[in-house]
Amino acid sequence: MKQLHVRAEKMLLAGKWVDAAQTFGVYDPQDNRLVAHVPLSTKEDMKKAIEEAEAAFKRHQNWPTHDRIKVLKAAVEYMNENKELYAQTIATEGSKTITEARGEVKRAMQTLEISAEEARRLKGETINFDQNEGSENRFGYYYRFPVGVVGAITPFNDPLNLVAHKVGPAIAAGNAIVVKPASVTPLSALLLADAFEAAGLPKGMLSVITGSGKDLGETLVKHPAVKMVSFTGGLDAGRKVAEQSGIKHVGMELGSNSPTIVLSDCDLDDAVASCVSGSFGAVGQNCIGVQRIYVERDVYDEFVQKLAFQTKSLKVGDKLRDDTDVGPLITEKEAMRVEEWVNEAIAKGGRVVAGGKREGAFYMPTVLADVPEDAKIVKEEIFGPVVNVFPVDSLEEAVEKSNDVDYGLQAGIFTKNLDCAFYVIQHLNCGGVMVNDTSDYRIDEMPFGGVKNSGLGREGVRFSIENMTEPKVVSIKL
Numbered sequence: 001m002k003q004l005h006v007r008a009e010k011m012l013l014a015g016k017w018v019d020a021a022q023t024f025g026v027y028d029p030q031d032n033r034l035v036a037h038v039p040l041s042t043k044e045d046m047k048k049a050i051e052e053a054e055a056a057f058k059r060h061q062n063w064p065t066h067d068r069i070k071v072l073k074a075a076v077e078y079m080n081e082n083k084e085l086y087a088q089t090i091a092t093e094g095s096k097t098i099t100e101a102r103g104e105v106k107r108a109m110q111t112l113e114i115s116a117e118e119a120r121r122l123k124g125e126t127i128n129f130d131q132n133e134g135s136e137n138r139f140g141y142y143y144r145f146p147v148g149v150v151g152a153i154t155p156f157n158d159p160l161n162l163v164a165h166k167v168g169p170a171i172a173a174g175n176a177i178v179v180k181p182a183s184v185t186p187l188s189a190l191l192l193a194d195a196f197e198a199a200g201l202p203k204g205m206l207s208v209i210t211g212s213g214k215d216l217g218e219t220l221v222k223h224p225a226v227k228m229v230s231f232t233g234g235l236d237a238g239r240k241v242a243e244q245s246g247i248k249h250v251g252m253e254l255g256s257n258s259p260t261i262v263l264s265d266c267d268l269d270d271a272v273a274s275c276v277s278g279s280f281g282a283v284g285q286n287c288i289g290v291q292r293i294y295v296e297r298d299v300y301d302e303f304v305q306k307l308a309f310q311t312k313s314l315k316v317g318d319k320l321r322d323d324t325d326v327g328p329l330i331t332e333k334e335a336m337r338v339e340e341w342v343n344e345a346i347a348k349g350g351r352v353v354a355g356g357k358r359e360g361a362f363y364m365p366t367v368l369a370d371v372p373e374d375a376k377i378v379k380e381e382i383f384g385p386v387v388n389v390f391p392v393d394s395l396e397e398a399v400e401k402s403n404d405v406d407y408g409l410q411a412g413i414f415t416k417n418l419d420c421a422f423y424v425i426q427h428l429n430c431g432g433v434m435v436n437d438t439s440d441y442r443i444d445e446m447p448f449g450g451v452k453n454s455g456l457g458r459e460g461v462r463f464s465i466e467n468m469t470e471p472k473v474v475s476i477k478l
Helices: 043-059 065-079 085-093 098-120 161-173 187-198 213-222 235-245 268-284 297-312 332-347 394-400 419-428 461-469
Strands: 012-013 017-018 023-028 035-038 125-127 139-147 149-153 176-180 206-208 224-232 247-255 256-260 289-298 351-354 366-369 386-392 410-414 432-435 470-478
Touching: 012 043, 012 187, 012 419, 017 235, 023 085, 023 206, 035 085, 035 187, 043 149, 043 176, 043 206, 065 085, 065 098, 065 161, 065 187, 085 098, 085 187, 098 161, 098 256, 098 461, 149 161, 149 213, 161 176, 161 187, 187 206, 187 256, 206 386, 224 235, 224 461, 235 247, 247 332, 247 410, 247 461, 256 268, 256 394, 256 461, 268 289, 268 297, 268 386, 289 297, 297 351, 297 366, 297 386, 332 351, 332 386, 386 394, 394 419, 410 419, 419 432, 461 470
Parallel strands: 149 176, 149 224, 176 206, 224 247, 256 289, 256 410, 289 386, 366 386, 410 432
Antiparallel strands: 012 017, 012 206, 023 035, 125 139, 139 470, 351 366
16 A cells, blocks of 8 residues: 655556656645655557557456446445545545545445445336337337446546546446546545455556646547546536537536525524535535525524634644644635635625635635625635625525526525425526535435536436446347
8 A cells, every 4th residue: 555655656557557757746735745746647648548448348348247346345345444544645635634534535435335236226127018009029128238438537626536436336337437537636546546456356447547637638538439428627627528528428517606595494503504514614625515605684694693703713724633624725826716706806895704814725714795796706616715695685586696607506595494495496496405404415326416507417326327328228029
């Protein structure tokens, strides 16, 4: 196993750990300390990985379900035996605190466990051909078969679990997969590859190719052997993936600007605590993190006061300390961008209720009020520790304003009124509504994705497997 010091990493190319002619550095965003040197792969490396994946898939087209299950379960066992190393790696190369990182390791193991369970349930069904006159002497069924090679591009904010969400379903379905992890957080993906190698995954069925997305992404997406592209990342990059992929399966999760509605009849203390967690967990670098809160006017002042108090109580600092609540953003450049967006909101008339300051890559958890609705921070995804709070006079107004962005991933509502909850469920234009939770709630088994610019298709293990397989109909004439 790899230890946490400055080290020379290799990448997994078709079952072999290999170097590249050049390397790039992975840095701890907290202090810009060099963590590792990682291979800077080329387009030729990516092409080779894809070609080897195609060959491996052809060798294992009849890969038994029980073997796939064994590999997935063995990978989970390996991760469990080394879970603290996984957590330390996530917290060192990324933005998460050690507590958040341990939670991500647990979720990643659950993702692979669910993948093993879903491999058993990858079934078709019989078809009643005699529903058609003249087909009384026919019977048949359909079943699902793997597409072949899956290309996966993953982001930095969940550097282990979001990779597991690509690899687990791909293996469960019997596909080969080539992963291009985020260049700022590749170490967690390489550790996941360690687990699958130890689990006995057939050579070539998994490659983790490290390097620049600009140099490698197009090669991976366009290659004709890649039959499905699974992408999680930003909207601009997602548009390029959609343009380049051609006629193949594509699944994309592109982020959001998630609202939560707080009605006056709710448990206000519960709503406040949930909004603090949902806004500032993972430093706000979370696609379903709370960015806009719409509060009924008669409890607005009380809500904002309590929200500000709890926000100011968060401990910002060393992410490897167990008592730290909020660490740095992924780079100082990102923290500066967040600062710029907040300053623009203030210039337009917004008011800082809590936070609003930057120190290097750290940006203090920030609550803004009175921000005009045309400010960038209201319309676009901030992907940082900032939340906007607005008073509303009715549920209808809250829903209308919640929908008034070009995203629609998840949303939340706090209320004790079932009619209000169902009004929101029916009228919010998004992929998921969390009642008496914020938008920042997810389990790895549920369908996950959004509408508008939040993406295409759904993740969640079973739903990813469906997108990584094709149905084949069989009709037998007697």
